[in-house]
Amino acid sequence: MSATLNIAVAGASGRMGHMLIEAIAQAEGVRLSGALDRAGAPSLGTDAGAFTGKLAGVAITSDFAQGLADAQVLIDFTRPEGTLEHLKYCAEHGIKLVIGTTGFDEAGKAAIRAAAEKTAIVFAPNMSVGVNVTLKLLEVAAQQLAHGYDIEIIEAHHRHKVDAPSGTALKMGEVVAQALGRDLKDVAVYGREGVTGERDPSTIGFATIRGGDIVGDHTVLFAGTGERIEISHKSSSRAGYATGALRAARFLADKPKGLFDMQAVLGL
Ligand SMILES: NC(=O)C1=CN([C@@H]2O[C@H](COP(=O)(O)OP(=O)(O)OC[C@H]3O[C@@H](n4cnc5c(N)ncnc54)[C@H](OP(=O)(O)O)[C@@H]3O)[C@@H](O)[C@H]2O)C=CC1
Numbered sequence: 712m713s714a715t716l717n718i719a720v721a722g723a724s725g726r727m728g729h730m731l732i733e734a735i736a737q738a739e740g741v742r743l744s745g746a747l748d749r750a751g752a753p754s755l756g757t758d759a760g761a762f763t764g765k766l767a768g769v770a771i772t773s774d775f776a777q778g779l780a781d782a783q784v785l786i787d788f789t790r791p792e793g794t795l796e797h798l799k800y801c802a803e804h805g806i807k808l809v810i811g812t813t814g815f816d817e818a819g820k821a822a823i824r825a826a827a828e829k830t831a832i833v834f835a836p837n838m839s840v841g842v843n844v845t846l847k848l849l850e851v852a853a854q855q856l857a858h859g860y861d862i863e864i865i866e867a868h869h870r871h872k873v874d875a876p877s878g879t880a881l882k883m884g885e886v887v888a889q890a891l892g893r894d895l896k897d898v899a900v901y902g903r904e905g906v907t908g909e910r911d912p913s914t915i916g917f918a919t920i921r922g923g924d925i926v927g928d929h930t931v932l933f934a935g936t937g938e939r940i941e942i943s944h945k946s947s948s949r950a951g952y953a954t955g956a957l958r959a960a961r962f963l964a965d966k967p968k969g970l971f972d973m974q975a976v977l978g979l
């Protein structure tokens with residue numbers, strides 16, 4: 712029988728933090744060993760499982776030494792500035808990381824790559840199986856629709872989301888651009904206003920919708936002459952992200968170091 716994997720959760724009182732704590736409580740072979748939240752958060756000192764009505768026996772803390780004392784893996788869905796602090800501590804202490812946080816700048820991504828030389832990390836803007844299969848479909852579609860089709864990426868999320876476009880939309884843009892032999896940095900158009908001129912066929916456009924409790928919708932539109940192809944993924948629950956994050960944590964168990972994405976975790 713394999714040993715239990717000790718997992719700590721950062722952002723323990725956030726939307727994803729709650730999903731993860733529930734998923735860990737229900738999963739075999741894993742246990743919640745610690746729960747972190749930012750300094751000053753109202754949840755500090757409370758039991759991480761209290762919101763479920765069943766105590767987890769783990770108090771939420773902002774003290775890394777306490778929250779990560781027994782952790783083999785930290786699952787982090789917070790904000791880039793929080794993740795980068797956790798990353799430093801985990802790399803120094805040999806704790807593996809599953810990073811779901813989005814909105815990193817280039818320096819943040821470089822820090823994650825550097826930390827992966829010391830510890831094992833899964834870093835992915837979307838942990839759901841469906842989105843990662845969609846990325847594969849997009850690769851094929853972009854190769855086959857390389858000429859004569861204008862590509863636009865439309866995403867919609869809840870009113871609380873702070874970064875735009877979503878990490879998933881950006882990843883979809885990267886996958887499509889790569890399949891077309893383009894660099895997303897050169898061809899991305901983030902919103903349009905005023906007299907924009909005609910559309911440049913080499914561009915990939917992004918449109919962002921924010922409202923209500925939309926969990927996460929992504930569509931890549933290939934608009935040709937006389938036809939349109941739309942490849943869409945819609946999340947109606949955050950459970951799939953949490954299940955994916957647990958798969959990623961288990962995947963890391965025997966990896967001493969290195970940077971992995973969800974394609975690697977899922978064997979896609
Ligand atoms: N990869 C994936 O599959 C998915 C990724 N995400 C991404 O995960 C992140 C979190 O999303 P969500 O759970 O909805 O967000 P929430 O705002 O609900 O939760 C974020 C949590 O992180 C805490 N936090 C905020 N700032 C810091 C900091 N500087 N240091 C430590 N902790 C901090 C928050 O505390 P407080 O509330 O007190 O500020 C809160 O507990 C986002 O970047 C989102 O895009 C989301 C879903 C799926």
Ligand SMILES: O=C(O)C1=N[C@H](C(=O)O)C[C@H](O)C1
Nearest residue numbers: 813836837872877878879927
């Ligand atoms: O903030 C969210 O909610 C989500 N964020 C991720 C992203 O930015 O792509 C993943 C998912 O879409 C939900």
